[in-house]
Amino acid sequence: MMDTEILAFFFEEVLEILISWEGICMDLERGSGDPSIHLNALFRVAHNIKGSSRSVGLIHVGDYIHHVEDGITLLRDGKISLTPERINTLLEAQELLLNWIKELQKNLEYQAEYQSFLEVYKQKMGLEDAVHSATQAESESVSGSGSKLAEAAPHEAFLSKEKSPSLTAAIPSGGAGRNSRNDESIRVSSSRLDQFIQMIGELSIHQSIAEHAIGQLSDVRAQQAATNAQKLTRELYEKALQLRMQSVSGLFQRLERSARDLSREIGKKVNIQTVGNEVELDKAVLEKILDPLTHIVRNAIDHGVETSETRIAAGKNEFGNMSIEAQQSLDGVTILVKDDGKGLAKEKILKKALEKGLLNPDVRLQDSEIFALIFLPGFSTAEKITDVSGRGVGMDVVAKGVEALRGKIEIQSIEGKGAEFRIHLPTSMSLIDAMIIGIGDEIYAIPTSQMEEVVHVPSLKEKGDLDVISLRDQILPLVPLSHYIRHSIKSSTSKDQRENHSIGILTRAGHRRLVFTADRVLGQRQIVSRPVHSALKNSFGLSGSTILGTGEPAFIIDLQGVAQYHCERNPNKGSSAGVDSVFAA
16 A cells, blocks of 8 residues: 555645646636647646556556546647637646545545546547547558557657656746746645744744843843844744745636636636736635635626626627736735726615615715625625525625635725725734733733724713714724623633723724723734634634743734624624614614
8 A cells, every 4th residue: 555645745746736737728728938838848747647646556547647648649749739629628637637636635545437528538639530540540551550659649658667757847847837946845744844833933932031031131241142042033933934935826826717717607708817926925824815715706707797798888898807916015915806897886785785784774884884795694786696606605704714814805896997805914824913902910912903903992981881982083882802802711800800991992893893992002013823722722702822022921812703793792783984873773
């Protein structure tokens, strides 16, 4: 039986170069570069997967690629023409193998049903005609049949007794594909890398504690040494984090493929452009943001981009335009998904919100607040239910997915002109910019990405049973953070002490804004996130823990999760436009 570690590396590398396969096909479809270079690169990819799969005992996978390789060879040798339909067939072959490999990772006994697809593949790629022609040529040949046979079935010429080449060699260099490797590299297990980074994080924490302790001394040399050690530790940690950084090119390619497939499926013409492919994100962030971005892209094509007939009637080009762009910033990465479709219909969104009893008819909301209504659970303006959208699920999952990454999502739209989704993400999930606060005798950290601002709370004004604050002519609800967080860890602090608040933390839950109150702000700093202890892993509102430079432990509060929970429990209270005047009573 094949070693599990070898199989794990095989699966990982196959999945990686299958992305290259996809990229080559999409380059061929766009007509970018020399087709012969792309086809040679595609042949190398398929041939190496075939050899490597057989070498690890996955004979059926090798046999499948054996037949697919025949069609690629005919294209490469110019025996059949390169058409959009044949490129699409190669993408379908890639998708079948991609899903097959993913299933094999779960169950080595899994066997894909690929024979029916191969019959279609052979027909579309003209393999049967090619075999017939080759057989006829061979029968007419007097001598030299060996070379003729190799010409008729090119894959046979590449079968040899030598060891199969490394899969890594199949990744094309230069312009073909998007995962080219110019530097020598080694493959490291993700779990080992995570452990390494976790250890450096622990080192950073203890270094901060040591520096704090030395800071109490009068020895200047000791203080300088501690400062230098802290600087080196920070640089080491940042370098370690870079080991997990990957460019967004693979993510963007998958989004482009998803947009391409959907536009073909529903008969819309869409040009797709990606910008900023070199921008990097933590691998964990890339994996978790894929599904939310995929839904945004598919929703934009299904809802936003019009049909060619509608666009022409509106004076637009028959081809819709969509761009997916990554922008690097000091505090993270912003991903923009833009289209020039019909945009979001504000009046339609407001009407639906009124029908669902979410708003009072006399309310006035800003455009951004109206657009944020689409993130409510079950909210949809689709008139027709399709396999893509209109089932009342999806956009709320998008918002929750972005918030789980400590990110933010904003929408800008002009009706008739298009829409833009801006997703702000942290570069890494390990380091967090946080505000350190105090509630009673305990210390907590809140990611600054979940806060809009910190305000002073001079006094509490009663309005019914709800505490409120006037902030720039807006009435916002005041919610003691201790009602949720300290109760969740069974604090013994008295009610009087918990409600002695002097600061307010403004945050947003979807389209609603509210202010959580705490006792004091202790400063802002970058912290290392650690898992919550197993005894408290089910405690509400806590997303992690950290050790401060003073050596004190602190829990990390999931402020947006708490805000969402509060709004669900109090659906008629709280808004940026007034309390009890915006939301239906």
